[in-house]
Amino acid sequence: MTTLKGLKGTAIQFLDEDPVVYVGTWSSAGALNTNRAYSGGSGIATSGVIFGGYTTPGSYVGNTETYNGTAFTEVNDMSTGRGALGYAGATQSNALAISGVSPYRTNVEKWDGSSWTETGDVSVARNSGSGAGTSTAAIYFGGSSPALSPTRTASNESFNGSSWTEVGDLNTAKGQMAGSGTSTSAFAIAGSPNGSALLSTVEQWNGSAWTETTDINTARRSLGASSGSGTVTATLIFGGYATPAQVANTESWDGSAWTEVADMAAARSDFAGTGTTTSALASGGEPNYGATEEWSFPPATASTLQEGDMWFNSSSSTLKGYGTAAGIPAATWSSGGNLNTGRNYLPEFSFATQTAGFAVGGNISPKQQTEQYNGSSWTEVADLNSTLYGRSGFGTNASAVVAGGNGPPTSTNSETWDNSSWTEGNNLNTARRDAAGAGITTAGLVIGAPAVVESYNGTSYTEVADLNTGRSELGGGGTSTSALVFGGYPSTAATESWDGTSWTEVSDLNSARSDNGTACISNQGALYFGNGNEYWNGSSWTEVNDLSTSRVGLGGNGTTTSALAFGGYPITASTEEWTVTAAVGTVTTS
Numbered sequence: 001m002t003t004l005k006g007l008k009g010t011a012i013q014f015l016d017e018d019p020v021v022y023v024g025t026w027s028s029a030g031a032l033n034t035n036r037a038y039s040g041g042s043g044i045a046t047s048g049v050i051f052g053g054y055t056t057p058g059s060y061v062g063n064t065e066t067y068n069g070t071a072f073t074e075v076n077d078m079s080t081g082r083g084a085l086g087y088a089g090a091t092q093s094n095a096l097a098i099s100g101v102s103p104y105r106t107n108v109e110k111w112d113g114s115s116w117t118e119t120g121d122v123s124v125a126r127n128s129g130s131g132a133g134t135s136t137a138a139i140y141f142g143g144s145s146p147a148l149s150p151t152r153t154a155s156n157e158s159f160n161g162s163s164w165t166e167v168g169d170l171n172t173a174k175g176q177m178a179g180s181g182t183s184t185s186a187f188a189i190a191g192s193p194n195g196s197a198l199l200s201t202v203e204q205w206n207g208s209a210w211t212e213t214t215d216i217n218t219a220r221r222s223l224g225a226s227s228g229s230g231t232v233t234a235t236l237i238f239g240g241y242a243t244p245a246q247v248a249n250t251e252s253w254d255g256s257a258w259t260e261v262a263d264m265a266a267a268r269s270d271f272a273g274t275g276t277t278t279s280a281l282a283s284g285g286e287p288n289y290g291a292t293e294e295w296s297f298p299p300a301t302a303s304t305l306q307e308g309d310m311w312f313n314s315s316s317s318t319l320k321g322y323g324t325a326a327g328i329p330a331a332t333w334s335s336g337g338n339l340n341t342g343r344n345y346l347p348e349f350s351f352a353t354q355t356a357g358f359a360v361g362g363n364i365s366p367k368q369q370t371e372q373y374n375g376s377s378w379t380e381v382a383d384l385n386s387t388l389y390g391r392s393g394f395g396t397n398a399s400a401v402v403a404g405g406n407g408p409p410t411s412t413n414s415e416t417w418d419n420s421s422w423t424e425g426n427n428l429n430t431a432r433r434d435a436a437g438a439g440i441t442t443a444g445l446v447i448g449a450p451a452v453v454e455s456y457n458g459t460s461y462t463e464v465a466d467l468n469t470g471r472s473e474l475g476g477g478g479t480s481t482s483a484l485v486f487g488g489y490p491s492t493a494a495t496e497s498w499d500g501t502s503w504t505e506v507s508d509l510n511s512a513r514s515d516n517g518t519a520c521i522s523n524q525g526a527l528y529f530g531n532g533n534e535y536w537n538g539s540s541w542t543e544v545n546d547l548s549t550s551r552v553g554l555g556g557n558g559t560t561t562s563a564l565a566f567g568g569y570p571i572t573a574s575t576e577e578w579t580v581t582a583a584v585g586t587v588t589t590s
Contacts, residue, residue: 024236024252024261024262024277024278024295024296024297025262025295025296025297026238026250026262026263026264026265026282026293026294026295027265027293027294027296028265028291028292028293028294029045029067029069029070029281029292029293029294030067030070030071030072030292031072031290031291031292032050032065032072032283032284032289032290032292033063033065033072033073033074034053034055034061034063034065034074035055035056035284035289035290036052036053036054036055036056036061036063036083036284036289036290037053037054037056037083037270037271037284037285037286037289038052038053038054038083038084038085038270039051039052039053039054039083039085039271039272039283039284040052040053040085040086040087040095040097040272041087041089041095041272041273041274041281041283042087042088042089042090042091042092042094042095042111042274043067043089043090043091043092043095043274043275043281044091044274044275044276044279044280044281044442045069045275045279045280045281045294045295045296046067046068046069046279046442046443047067047068047069047091047092047442047458048066048067048092048274048275048281048283049064049065049066049067049075049089049092049093049095049111050064050065050067050072050272050283050284051063051064051065051078051087051095051097051111051272052064052078052081052082052083052085052097052100053083053272053284054083054084055289056289059081060081060082060083060101060102061077061081061083062077062078062079062080062081062082062116063077063078063081064076064077064078064111064116066092067092067281067283067292069294072292075114076114076115076116077116078097078109078116079107079109079116079118080102080105080107080109081102082097082100082101082102082105083100083101083102083127084100084101084127084128084270085097085098085099085100085101085127086098086099086100086129086130086131086140086143086179087131087272088131088132088133088134088135088138088139088140088159088179089111089134089135089274090134090398090399090418090419091442091458092113093111093112093113093114094111094112094113094134094135094418095110095111095135096108096109096110096111096131096133096134096135096138096159097109097110097111097116098122098129098131098138098140099122099125099126099127099129099140099143100127101127104125104126104127104145104146104147105125106121106122106123106124106125107121108120108121108122108159108164110135111135112135119161119162120159120162120163120164121164122140122157122164123155123157123164123166124145124147124148124153124155125145125147126143126144126145126148126153126155126175127143127144127145127175128142128143128144128175128176129141129142129143129153129175130142130143130175130177130178130179130188130191131179132179132180132181132182132183132186132187132205133159133181133182133183133186133420134182134183134418134420135161136159136160136161137159137160137161137182137183137184137420137421138158138159138183139156139157139158139159139167139179139183139186139205140156140157140159140164141154141155141156141157141170141179141188141205142154142155142156142170142173142174142175142177142188142191143155143175144175144195150173151194151195152173152174152175152192152193152194152195153173153175154169154170154171154172154173154174155169155170156168156169156170156205156210158183159183167208168205168208168209168210169210170188170203170210171203171210171211171212172193172199172201172203173193174188174191174192174193174199175191175192175195175221176191176192176195176221176222177189177190177191177192177199177221177223178190178191178223178224178225178237178240178273179225180225180226180231180232180235180237181205181231181232181235181419182231182418182419182420183207183420184205184206184207184420185204185205185206185207185231185232185419185420186204186205186232187202187203187204187205187213187225187232187235187253188202188203188205188210189202189216189223189225189235189237190202190216190219190220190221190223190237190240191221192221198219198220198221198241198242198243199219199221200215200216200217200218200219200220201215202214202215202216204232214256214257214258215258216237216251216258217249217251217258217260218240218242218247218249218251219242220240220241220242220247220249220269221240221241221269222240222241222269222270223237223238223239223240223241223269223273224237224238224239224240224271224272224273224274224280224282225237225238225273226273226274226275226276226277226280231356231372231397231398231419232255232374233253233254233255233355233356233372233373233374233375233397234253234254234255234276234277234353234355234356234396234397234398235252235253235277236250236251236252236253236275236276236277236280236295237250237251237253238250238251238264238273238280238282238295239264239267239268239269239271239273239282239285240269241269241270245267246267246268246269246286246287247267248263248264248265248266248267248268249263249264250262250263250264250295252277253277254353254355254356254375255355255356255373255374255375255376256355256374256375256376264282264293265293266288266291266293268282268285268286268287268288268291269285269286270285270286271283271284271285271286272284272285275295276396276398276399277356278295278296278297278351278396279294279295279296279440280294280295280296281293281294281295282295297521331544331545331561331578331579331580332545332578333545333546333547333548333565333576333577333578334576334577334579335548335574335575335576335577336373336376336564336566336575336576336577337373337376337377337378337575338378338573338574338575339359339371339378339566339567339573339574339575340369340371340378340379340380340573341362341364341369341371341380341573342364342567342571342572342573342574343361343362343363343364343369343567343571344362344363344364344551344552344553344554344567344568344569344571345361345362345363345389345390345391345434345553346359346360346361346362346553346554346555346566346567346568347360347361347391347392347393347402347437347555348392348393348436348437348475348476348477348517348518348555348556348557349393349394349395349396349397349400349437349555349557350394350395350437350438350439350440350477350478350479350520350521351394351395351396351440351521352395352396352397352400352557352558352564353396353397353557353558353559353562353564354373354375354557354558354562354563354564354577354578354579355373355374355375356372356373356374356375356396356397356398357372357373357378357397357557357558357564357566357575358370358371358372358373358393358396358397358400358555358557359371359373359378359555359566359567360384360391360393360400360402360417360555361384361388361389361391361402361405362389362567363389363390363553364571366383366387367384367387367388367389368383368384368385368386368387369383369384370382370383370384370417370422372397373397373557373564373566373575378566378575381420382420382421382422383422384402384415384422385415385422385423385424386405386411386413386415387407388404388405388406388407388411388413388433389405389406389433390404390405390406390433390434391403391404391405391433392404392434392435392436392437392446392447392449393437394437394438394439394440394441394444394445394446394456395417395439395440395441395444396440397419397557398417398418398419399417399418399419399440399441400416400417400441401414401415401416401417401425401437401441401444401456402414402415402417403415403428403435403437403446403456403461404428404431404432404433404435404446404449405433406433406434409431410431410432410433411431411433412427412428412429412430412431413427413428414426414427414428414461416441425459426459426460426461427461428446428454428461429452429454429461429462429463430452430454430463432446432448432449432450432452432472433449433472434449434472434473434474434489434515435447435448435449435472435474436448436474436475436476436477436485436518437476437477438476438477438478438479438480438483438498438520439456439478439479439480439483440479440480441456441458442457442458443455443456443457443458443479443480443481444456444480445464445480445483445498446461447467447474447476447483447485447498448467448470448471448472448474448476448485448488449471449472449474450470450471450472451466451467451468451469451470451471452466453465453466453467453503455480465501465502465503466503467485467496467503468494468496468503468505469488469492469494469496469505471487471488471489471490471492471494471514472488472489472514473487473488473489473514473515474486474487474488474489474514475487475488475516475517475518475520475526475528476518476520477518477519477520477521477526478498478520478521478522478523479521479522480500481498481499481500482498482499482500482522482523482524483497483498483520483522483523484496484497484498484520484522484523484526484536485498485503486509486526486528486536486541487509487512487513487514487516487528488514489514489515491512491513491514492512492514493508493509493510493511493512493513494508494509495507495508495509495536495541497523498523499523506539507539507540507541508541509528509534509541510534510541510542510543511532511534513528513530513531513532514552515530515552515553516528516529516530516531516532516552516554516556517529517530517554517555517556517565517566517568518556519556519557519558519559519560519563519564519578520536520559520560521559523538524537524538525537525538525559525560526560527544527556527560527563527578528541529546529547529554529556529563529565529578530547530550530551530552530553530554530565530568531550531551531552532546532550533545533546533547535560536560547565547576548574548576549568549572549574549576551567551568551569551570551572551574552568552569553567553568553569554566554567554568554569555567555568558578560580561579561580562577562578562579562580563577563578564576564577564578565577565578
């Protein structure tokens with residue numbers, strides 16, 4: 001008798017509930033110690049900081065609390081209690097508290113992870129303005145003050161780490177908007193021109209002027225955004241006030257369009273919102289001054305759907321599948337915008353995406369070029385500090401790390417990216433080149449070359465369990481607790497899965513290969529592409545459609561259903577996009 005296992009190499013799973021699609025959702029999190037609204041924040045869902053605000057009943061506070069993904073802890077207060085302040089910052093240890101009210105103030109304070117320091121004042125005292133950037137390079141725009149005429153302002157000021165300078169004004173005077181991005185590339189999203197009218201407009205800052213771009217779907221004010229960790233190619237907005245009350249709506253920007261995604265559990269406005277498109281935090285606000293919600297993708301340990309999965313739902317007694325006829329991905333590669341600089345030996349970035357891609361370094365002089373992709377074209381941004389090539393990488397195009405590489409000799413060098421510049425960080429313990437990377441900037445892995453694996457906690461590297469098969473030029477990706485590596489040099493088809501503690505040998509690639517591109521965000525799904533293309537469904541590899549241009553040494557971003565391939569050898573600037581439209585459906589059998 002013919003069986004599915006005989007045909008496809010896998011058996012049917014029996015599940016009580018359908019697995020979850022790998023998309024973001026909101027969940028309840030630890031409450032603030034000091035209930036408040038109109039506060040500021042920085043960081044992500046597992047590592048954030050909230051400061052300032054207005055308590056109920058009524059007083060302005062300087063209370064500062066850090067969040068570890070579970071609970072808030074009181075730390076050192078701001079020097080001046082205030083609310084409706086502007087804020088900027090990308091991490092738990094990098095924040096700026098700007099202006100605000102109690103009464104109207106011009107003073108600015110800088111947070112370094114343990115204490116606040118007064119720095120240069122803004123020119124005009126105001127509240128309800130918005131910020132973008134970091135504690136050393138920020139902008140502050142819009143807001144209101146009774147000293148202004150009219151009350152709302154279009155003013156925009158730029159911060160260089162010590163003082164503020166007036167730069168190009170917004171096109172529309174407004175306040176209560178969301179800010180996202182950097183000091184040279186930012187969004188001013190929605191808001192109100194007078195405190196009652198609501199806007200859906202978005203303005204984009206290019207470092208010298210603001211330009212109107214695509215509107216959001218729901219007009220509102222007093223909303224949250226992915227603040228200092230957002231970009232003009234990948235931003236999340238959530239909550240706010242939209243007539244006649246607060247809303248829970250969440251929208252995601254992919255570089256070309258705003259898409260409605262999962263709503264918050266509770267509608268709210270005037271809260272601290274911060275994070276990224278995959279890890280965000282909403283704390284306090286009206287009407288519940290203490291509640292916190294986290295935006296995240298399913299954890300690597302969850303039963304998450306991958307293209308081609310098939311299972312029997314024992315609750316509904318139906319056979320189900322995810323994807324094209326419950327089979328393997330049927331997508332093909334299509335042309336995208338070319339890199340500005342063709343090159344090879346490009347690192348992979350697990351959580352950069354098809355519409356927010358990241359190409360760094362490579363083996364074309366001067367070997368320091370950094371480019372970001374918005375879904376259609378690449379833009380050159382700040383260069384790396386070093387001229388190494390063959391580096392490993394992890395993170396997103398807004399927050400990333402590169403490590404190791406070849407000069408020659410091989411190096412322990414490590415650099416971090418904050419969406420505006422590269423900074424030298426603590427070195428690897430073991431020099432190497434052509435290693436794989438996985439995870440994000442606060443929880444990453446550098447894997448292999450030859451067998452050594454090191455974990456990164458946002459500051460320093462620690463050696464963890466070695467690979468079973470030592471190799472370089474290997475493919476890999478995932479998270480710090482759910483990673484996958486495959487192929488490599490010397491020529492091998494070996495695949496290993498990481499559970500946060502140890503590596504386990506799993507099914508080999510169909511063909512031994514090395515130095516290919518990858519798209520992999522957990523050990524349950526991967527693409528390995530270049531001179532051939534194979535798809536991993538969590539248990540086995542299947543050959544799928546190849547790139548239009550065969551190559552090695554290329555870069556890769558994204559997932560098994562939405563990936564990006566760029567550069568490579570023979571030296572090329574070519575970019576290709578892999579897109580699968582998949583859905584859960586009932587499988588018809590005969």
